[in-house]
Amino acid sequence: KRHLLSAGDLSRDDAELILTTAAELRELADRPIKKLPALRGRTVVNLFFEDSTRTRISFEAAAKRLSADVINFAAKGSSLSKGESLKDTALTLEAMGADAVVVRHGASGAPHRLANSGWVRSSVVNAGDGTHEHPTQALLDAFTMTRHLSGGKPTLEGRRIAIVGDVLHSRVARSNALLLHTLGAEVTLVAPPTLLPVGVDSWPVETSYDLDAVIPKADAVMMLRVQRERMHGGFFPTAREYSRRYGLDGRRMATLQDHTIVMHPGPMVRGMEITADVADSERSVIVEQVTNGVAVRMAVLYLLLGGSEPAVGGEE
Numbered sequence: 001k002r003h004l005l006s007a008g009d010l011s012r013d014d015a016e017l018i019l020t021t022a023a024e025l026r027e028l029a030d031r032p033i034k035k036l037p038a039l040r041g042r043t044v045v046n047l048f049f050e051d052s053t054r055t056r057i058s059f060e061a062a063a064k065r066l067s068a069d070v071i072n073f074a075a076k077g078s079s080l081s082k083g084e085s086l087k088d089t090a091l092t093l094e095a096m097g098a099d100a101v102v103v104r105h106g107a108s109g110a111p112h113r114l115a116n117s118g119w120v121r122s123s124v125v126n127a128g129d130g131t132h133e134h135p136t137q138a139l140l141d142a143f144t145m146t147r148h149l150s151g152g153k154p155t156l157e158g159r160r161i162a163i164v165g166d167v168l169h170s171r172v173a174r175s176n177a178l179l180l181h182t183l184g185a186e187v188t189l190v191a192p193p194t195l196l197p198v199g200v201d202s203w204p205v206e207t208s209y210d211l212d213a214v215i216p217k218a219d220a221v222m223m224l225r226v227q228r229e230r231m232h233g234g235f236f237p238t239a240r241e242y243s244r245r246y247g248l249d250g251r252r253m254a255t256l257q258d259h260t261i262v263m264h265p266g267p268m269v270r271g272m273e274i275t276a277d278v279a280d281s282e283r284s285v286i287v288e289q290v291t292n293g294v295a296v297r298m299a300v301l302y303l304l305l306g307g308s309e310p311a312v313g314g315e316e
């Protein structure tokens with residue numbers, strides 16, 4: 001494949017290949033020298049029109065660990081403030097010889113526009129578009145689950161995953177629902193009725209309004225941030241009511257099975273969807289998700305750009 005735009009575009013074979021490649025590359029994270037020459041001479045552009053901490057830094061680290069040249073573009077401080085369009089920004093990057101463009105944009109569908117427009121010849125990777133998709137987040141989440149729940153095998157067959165919170169505004173939830181289903185998991189979305197999207201009936205998931213009924217059966221519980229910045233018509237229920245009914249606290253964590261992991265894509269709002277004691281508990285794999293994100297993004301860039309053998313045994 002040339003682009004990574006949607007988790008739904010990945011077949012089971014595609015997903016397994018990315019996860020097994022990431023597992024090989026993940027070994028580098030534990031080594032003193034973390035670099036491979038696989039993408040030497042290639043250029044990766046990080047094109048971020050919307051704020052990011054984890055994804056932007058993770059793609060930069062991933063590209064650098066594969067010896068690619070990295071150009072970071074942030075909307076703030078760019079000529080976008082002078083009215084420049086996505087098209088002209090893309091043409092500028094193309095003229096600079098980008099091999100891959102990693103794009104985050106507030107508008108759902110912006111990476112698809114870039115990939116299908118003919119403006120750029122490079123591979124386009126969706127790093128989060130509006131409320132639509134965030135496929136590399138789903139891949140790193142699935143990778144983290146397989147390490148804890150499947151002994152590292154690239155499958156989640158029969159595993160029960162609860163995704164909890166503001167599904168309505170979550171590109172992470174949609175990408176996870178699609179990818180986890182592809183990998184054989186049974187996904188339940190738990191949210192108040194006002195925070196489930198129209199059309200969720202067509203997703204390959206169950207839905208529930210009752211967190212306490214769902215999480216004792218789950219193998220992984222993924223908490224989502226309440227995205228108040230995307231709520232223009234008000235937030236229902238109130239923050240206090242939300243935390244009481246849909247927040248993960250110590251009392252609820254005590255109802256989980258012994259092996260169950262707690263996840264969050266970040267950024268977290270401690271005290272809203274997750275309490276600090278849960279976020280910092282031994283069940284929490286939130287920091288590990290970030291580490292795994294670098295390996296998964298290395299795998300994605302490597303597979304899209306068709307670099308030389310990753311050869312983890314032979315780093316520089």
Ligand code: CP
Pocket residue numbers: 051052053054055056128134137265266267
């Ligand atoms: N999970 C995630 O996408 O985080 P950032 O917004 O910090 O990139």
